Amino acid sequence: MTFDFPADGEAFTKASTLGNFINGADQPAIGGGLLPVENPRHGQVIGQVADSDARDVEAAVAAARAAFPGWRDTPLKERVQVLFRLKSLLERELMPLARIVADENGKTVAEGVASVQKGIECLEFGISVPNMAAGGQLEVSRGVSCRVQYEPLGVVAGVVPFNFPIMVPMWMLPQALVAGNTFVMKPSEQTPYGMARVAELFAEAGLPAGVLNLVNGGRAAVEALVDHPDVKAFGFVGSTRVAKLLYERSAATGRRALCLGGAKNHLVVVPDADVALTAQNVIASAFGCAGQRCMAASVLIAVGDCEHVIDAIVEQAKAIRLGEDMGCIINAASVERIEGYITDAEARGARVRVDGRGAGQGRAGYWVGPTVLDDVTADMPAGCEEIFGPVLSIIRVATVDQALAIENANPYGNAASIYTTSGAVAEYCVQRFEAGMVAVNIGVPVPREPFPFGGFNRSKFGHGDITGWDGFRFWTRPRKVTTKWALQADQTWMS
Ligand code: NAD
Numbered sequence: 001m002t003f004d005f006p007a008d009g010e011a012f013t014k015a016s017t018l019g020n021f022i023n024g025a026d027q028p029a030i031g032g033g034l035l036p037v038e039n040p041r042h043g044q045v046i047g048q049v050a051d052s053d054a055r056d057v058e059a060a061v062a063a064a065r066a067a068f069p070g071w072r073d074t075p076l077k078e079r080v081q082v083l084f085r086l087k088s089l090l091e092r093e094l095m096p097l098a099r100i101v102a103d104e105n106g107k108t109v110a111e112g113v114a115s116v117q118k119g120i121e122c123l124e125f126g127i128s129v130p131n132m133a134a135g136g137q138l139e140v141s142r143g144v145s146c147r148v149q150y151e152p153l154g155v156v157a158g159v160v161p162f163n164f165p166i167m168v169p170m171w172m173l174p175q176a177l178v179a180g181n182t183f184v185m186k187p188s189e190q191t192p193y194g195m196a197r198v199a200e201l202f203a204e205a206g207l208p209a210g211v212l213n214l215v216n217g218g219r220a221a222v223e224a225l226v227d228h229p230d231v232k233a234f235g236f237v238g239s240t241r242v243a244k245l246l247y248e249r250s251a252a253t254g255r256r257a258l259c260l261g262g263a264k265n266h267l268v269v270v271p272d273a274d275v276a277l278t279a280q281n282v283i284a285s286a287f288g289c290a291g292q293r294c295m296a297a298s299v300l301i302a303v304g305d306c307e308h309v310i311d312a313i314v315e316q317a318k319a320i321r322l323g324e325d326m327g328c329i330i331n332a333a334s335v336e337r338i339e340g341y342i343t344d345a346e347a348r349g350a351r352v353r354v355d356g357r358g359a360g361q362g363r364a365g366y367w368v369g370p371t372v373l374d375d376v377t378a379d380m381p382a383g384c385e386e387i388f389g390p391v392l393s394i395i396r397v398a399t400v401d402q403a404l405a406i407e408n409a410n411p412y413g414n415a416a417s418i419y420t421t422s423g424a425v426a427e428y429c430v431q432r433f434e435a436g437m438v439a440v441n442i443g444v445p446v447p448r449e450p451f452p453f454g455g456f457n458r459s460k461f462g463h464g465d466i467t468g469w470d471g472f473r474f475w476t477r478p479r480k481v482t483t484k485w486a487l488q489a490d491q492t493w494m495s
Contacts (some may be wrong), residue, residue, distance in 0.1 A: 001145050010041065010102065010109065011456075012042045012044060013038060013039070013045060013046065013099075013103055013164065013465040014279070014449065015046045015047035015103075015193055016038075016047060017047055017048045017049075018036065018037075018047060018048070018049045018050065018192055018196055018474030019050045019216070020050050020052060020056055020059075020213070020215050020216055021062065021196060021199045021200075021212075021214040021261075022059050022060045022063050022201055022206075022210075022214075022215070023063035023066075023067075023209045023210045023211045023213065023215060024209030024210065025209075027056075027059070029050035029051055029052045029053070029056050029216075029217065030052075030053070030056055030059070030489065031051075031053050031055065032057040033050065033051030033053070033054075033217070033461035034048040034049065034050065034051055035048065035049050035050075035051045035053070035189050035216075035217065035218065036048055036049075037049050037104060037189070037190065037191075037192060037193070038190075038331065039103050039104065039106075039365075039367045040094040040105070040106035040328050040329060040330050040331060040365055041102075041103075041106050041323075041327070041328050041364075041365045042164055042364050042365050043332075043364045043365040043366060044364070044372060045387055046104060046193070047193075048079035049193075049216045049217075050188070050215075050216040050217060051194045051216070051217045051218065051220075051221075051330045052215045052216055052217035052220070052221040053217070053220045053221065053224065054220070054224035055350075056215050056217070056221065056224075057184070057215055057221055057224035057225050057228060057311065058224075058228075060184045060213040060214075060215045061155055061184055061225075061228050061230050061231065063209070063213050064155040064182035064183065064184050064210055064211070064277065064456040065154070065155050065182070065230055066181045066210055067106045067208060067209065067211045068154055068155060068182045069229075070179070070208060070245065071152075071177075071180055071181075071208060071211050072151075072152050072180040073184055074180070076129075076130050076133065076180070077096070077130055077424065078181065079177065079178050079180060080126075080129065080130050080178050080221070081206070082177075082202070082205045082206050082207045083123055083126050083127045083177070083205075084127055084173055085204075085205035085206055086123060086201060086202055087120060087123050087127065087206040088208075089201045089204055089205055090116065090119070090120050090123065090198075090201065090403060091120065093197070093201060093208075094113060094116055094117070095109075095113070095327070096197075097112070097116045097166060097194065097197060097198070097494030098112030098113040098115070098116050098448055099112065099191050100112075100165075100194045100197055101115055101126045101164075101165055101191075101194050102327070103118065103193070103196065104165060104190070104191040104193050105162065105163065105165055105190075105191050105194075105326035105327075105330065106290070106326070106327045106329065106330060106365070106366070106443070107289055107290075107327045108325070108327045111289055111327060114164060115164050115167045115288070116166055118164075118167045118170075118446075119164075119166045119167040119169075119170035120170075120448060121448065121449050122171055122174055122467060123170055123174050124449060125174060125175070125306060125449040125450055125451060125467065125468060125471075126173075126174020126175050126177070126178045127174070127178075128450070129175060129178045129179070130178075131172075131485070132180075132469065132472075133150055133472065135147060135148045135149045135478075136148055137328060138435070139375065140482070142485040142488050142490045143484050143485070143486055144482060144483070145482070145483050145484075146480065146481070146482045146483075147480070147481050147483075148478050148479070148480050148481075149479050149481065150179065150472070150473070150474040150476040150477070150478055150479075151179075151180070151233075151476060151477055151478075151479055152179045152180030152181040152475070152476060153181055153232035153233050153475065153477060154181065154182070154230070154232045155181070155182050155183075155184065155230050155231055155232060156176055156181045156182075156183055156231065156232055156233040156234070156235070156301070156475055157183065157186070157225050157226075157228075157231045157233070157234050157235070158172045158173075158176075158183065158184075158185045158186070158187070158188070158221050158234075158235040158236070158237075158354045159183045159185075159186045159226075159235070159236045159237075159238065159246070160172075160185070160187055160188060160195075160236075160237050160238070161188055161232075161237055161238040161239075162190040162191045162330055163289065163293060163294070163330075164293075165187065165191035165193070165194035165195055166194040166195060166198055168237050169185055169187065169195050169198070170198075170340065171237070171453065171466050171467045172185075172235045172466065172471065172472065172475075173468075174186070174414075175472040175474075175475055176235075176471075176475040177207070177211065177212065178472075179472060179475050181299075181475055182210060182211045182212070182215065182234075183211065183212050183213050183232075184213045184214075184215055184225060184231070185212065185213070185215070185220055186214075186215050186216070186217070186221050187214060187216060188331060189216060189217055189218045190213075190331065192245055194215050195214060196214060196432050198446070199212055199214050199429070204207045205324060207267075222246070223249075223326060225298065226249050226250050227253070228245050229253070231254065231488065232255065232256075233256045233257070233258075233474065233475060234246070234250045234255060234256070234257040234258075234259075235257075235258050235259075235466065235474070236257070236258070236259040236260065237259075237260045237466070238260075238261070238262075239249065239261060239262045239386075240261030240262040240386070240412070240458050240459070241258035241261075241262075243260060243261035243262075243404045243460075243461055244259070244261065244458070244461055246259055247259040247461035247462060249405065249426075253456070256333060256462075256474070257461070257462050257463035258460070258461075258464060258466055258474055259460070259461040259462055260294070260454060260455065260459065260460050260461075260466060261412075261455075261458055261460060261461065262294065262297070262386040262388070262412060262414075262458075262459065262461050263294045263295070263296075263386060263412045263415065263455065263459050264298050264299065264385065264386050264410050264411075264414075265285075265295060265296060265297055265298050265299070265414055265415040265416060265417075265435070265485075266298070266299045266300075266301055266403075266406070266407040266410065266413040266416045266417075266420065266433075266435075267282055267285065267297045267299070267300050267301070267416070267418075267419065267443060268301045268400070268403045268404075268407065268416070268417070268418045268429060269282075269300060269301070269302050269303065269306050269309055269419045269420075270303045270304065270306070270418070270419065270420045270422070270425055270492060271303070271304050271305055271306055271418055272310055272420055272422055272425075272439070273306070273419035273421065273441075273471055274419075274421055274433075275308055275309050275312055276312075277313075277315045277419075278309050278313075278441070278473070279309060279312035279316055280316070280445055281354070281419070281441065281443040282297055282300060282313050282392070282419075283313060283316045283317060283320070283370075284365075284393060284443055284444070285297035285417075285443025285444050286298070286300075286370070286390065286391075286392040286443070287317065287320055287325075287326050287370045287390045287392075288315075288444070289327065289390060290325075290326055290327050290328060290329055290368070290389065290390045291387070291388065291389045291390035292330065292334075292388055292389065293444070294414055294455075294459070295414065295415050295419075295437070295444045295446055296388075296444070297392060297443050297444075298386070298387065298391070298392070298393065299312070299383060299393050299394075299397070299406075300392055300393070300394045300396055301394075301395050301396075301397055301403040301406060301407065302394055302395070302396050302397070303397055303400055303402075303403050303426070304398060304399075304400065309392060309419075310374070313392070314353050314354055314372055317354040317370040317371075317372050317392070318354055318370075320369075320370045322359055322367060322369055323367075326370065326390065327365040328365050328366050328367050329367060329368050329389060330366065331366055332366055333474060334366065334388070334389065335360060335366045335367070335368055335375075337387075337388075337389070337390030338356075338368045338387055338388070338390075338391060339357045339368060339388045340390060341381060341382045341385070341389075341391060342355070342357055342371055342373065342380055342382070343357070344380070344382065345373050345376055345380050345381070345382035345383075345393070346373075347377065348377075349377075349379050350373045350374065350375050350376045350380065350382065350393070351372070351373070351374040351375050352371070352372075352374075353372045353374050354369075354370055354371055354372040355369070355371060356368045356369030356370050356371035356390055356391070357369075357371070368389050368390055368391075369390065370390045370392075371389075371391045371394060372394065373392070373394065374394045374396075375394070375396065376393040376394060378395055378406045378409070378410075380393075382411055400425060400428065400429065401427055404429065404432050404433070407433055407434060407435070408433075408434045410434075411453070411457055411458045412457060412458050412459045413434050413435045413436055413455045413456030413457035413458065413459045413460075414432075414435060414436060414437060414455035414456075414460075415435050415436075415437045415439070415444075415445050415455070416429075416433035416435035416437075416438050416439070416461060417438065417439040417440070417441070417442055417443055417445060418430065418433075418438075418439075418440055418441075419440075419441055420441070422442070426440040426441075434456060434457060435455060435456055435459075436454050436455035436456040436459065436460065436465075437453070437454075437455065443482065447467075447468075449467065449468060450468050450469065451468055452464075452465030452466070452467050452469065452470040452471065453465055453466055453467040453468070454466055454467075
């Protein structure tokens with residue numbers, strides 16, 4: 001793969017046509033199909049990516065199946081050496097990787113750097129797995145011992161979204177690979193270049209051919225992957241609609257699946273909140289990555305008189321420089337969707353205090369400016385549906401319990417935060433939010449490693465979380481071995 005990076009990382013850059021990465025080699029889709037990949041900042045095509053079908057999936061699964069016995073039989077302590085070397089390579093390539101992410105996704109380069117660094121942190125957890133994977137052994141009766149060992153499943157697969165092209169794959173790969181599985185990954189067809197480069201770096205780090213394979217494309221490739229009888233576990237991150245669909249489709253075959261979906265994250269602000277901390281934090285959460293994060297603040301529920309905090313948020317939102325502090329939107333359809341939510345909320349009586357509509361006029365690419373909607377109600381689409389853009393909806397209520405009732409009633413359950421200087425109020429909310437990742441005075445409560453990542457309700461289908469130790473358990477199966485070597489004189493039920 002070639003990608004000529006401009007010095008500033010934001011000028012327009014062309015990339016080579018990208019095939020699939022199967023058995024360690026770049027291969028075009030068997031049917032010859034190609035999809036265009038755009039740079040959303042410039043609104044121009046960067047290059048073409050393979051549009052794969054079931055034949056390509058078959059080739060990737062066959063490569064992964066062939067590589068499995070050798071990789072499984074490589075001792076864990078040796079497998080992990082690949083990840084150690086990969087960490088050095090990712091650090092060496094931090095800026096080029098960040099620029100790929102910025103180019104194909106539209107993030108600022110600084111956000112690209114942060115996303116790769118978070119991917120490296122996920123890798124560090126994978127590197128630590130040998131220190132935890134020893135299992136356990138116990139004498140459970142006289143002369144009888146039991147032990148548990150975690151073994152790989154075989155060929156496993158993952159499908160990922162556009163918004164973190166390197167970081168989200170790194171939620172899955174370190175644990176799955178260090179456990180001894182071989183992997184077929186389907187990157188987003190909108191942002192396939194980042195993972196393609198990481199796959200090359202895995203190979204440079206010494207990962208044997210066939211252990212990690214990439215199949216590019218869209219729905220046809222995903223459906224072939226989720227239906228493939230040799231895929232033993234299926235991980236997905238993306239929208240709720242697709243997560244639920246694929247979870248059900250995977251479960252129907254009896255295969256384990258963990259499918260993370262969309263979000264509508266609520267930040268509850270009470271009058272005693274620290275103004276400077278809250279305003280800066282809410283702004284970073286709502287408008288970082290142009291709101292295209294499953295952890296982005298989406299609804300601010302103001303309890304009582306929070307005018308001073310809201311005024312500070314509005315002022316800071318107005319000061320955000322588009323293209324410098326905040327990147328762009330992934331594509332034209334998303335701009336239309338986001339602007340549609342703003343217009344609809346306005347028509348229903350919301351006050352548009354900061355208006356990001358029309359930000360793209362007169363410039364190339366796909367843009368929506370920071371938007372603050374006030375007097376939103378929980379039943380407006382902007383108040384309850386995932387917008388996935390830089391829009392903060394403010395709902396006003398009188399009590400903390402009313403705020404919790406709104407948060408609890410929302411079908412999603414990824415993240416929720418309380419902004420207060422009162423420990424009692426904080427703990428009251430923390431224990432009552434219907435969200436898997438909750439916070440006090442933090443707008444993007446992504447659990448840092450080793451704590452696992454995952455939401456509740458319609459933000460996740462399946463059991464357990466995708467990162468941390470839960471991730472390792474998802475990609476392995478526990479074998480329980482019970483052993484006795486001599487007849488015992490004093491009989492027990494195990495004799
Ligand atoms: P998406 O669901 O449209 O696409 C995700 C993946 O699924 C892509 O690889 C795509 O090719 C594939 N896909 C799309 N439609 C499909 C279909 N009908 N059948 C089979 N496969 C299909 O999501 P996106 O737009 O790429 O990403 C944004 C979404 O991801 C948001 O909803 C966001 O909240 C969510 N997300 C969730 C998390 C989380 O941890 N819960 C993290 C990141 C993103």
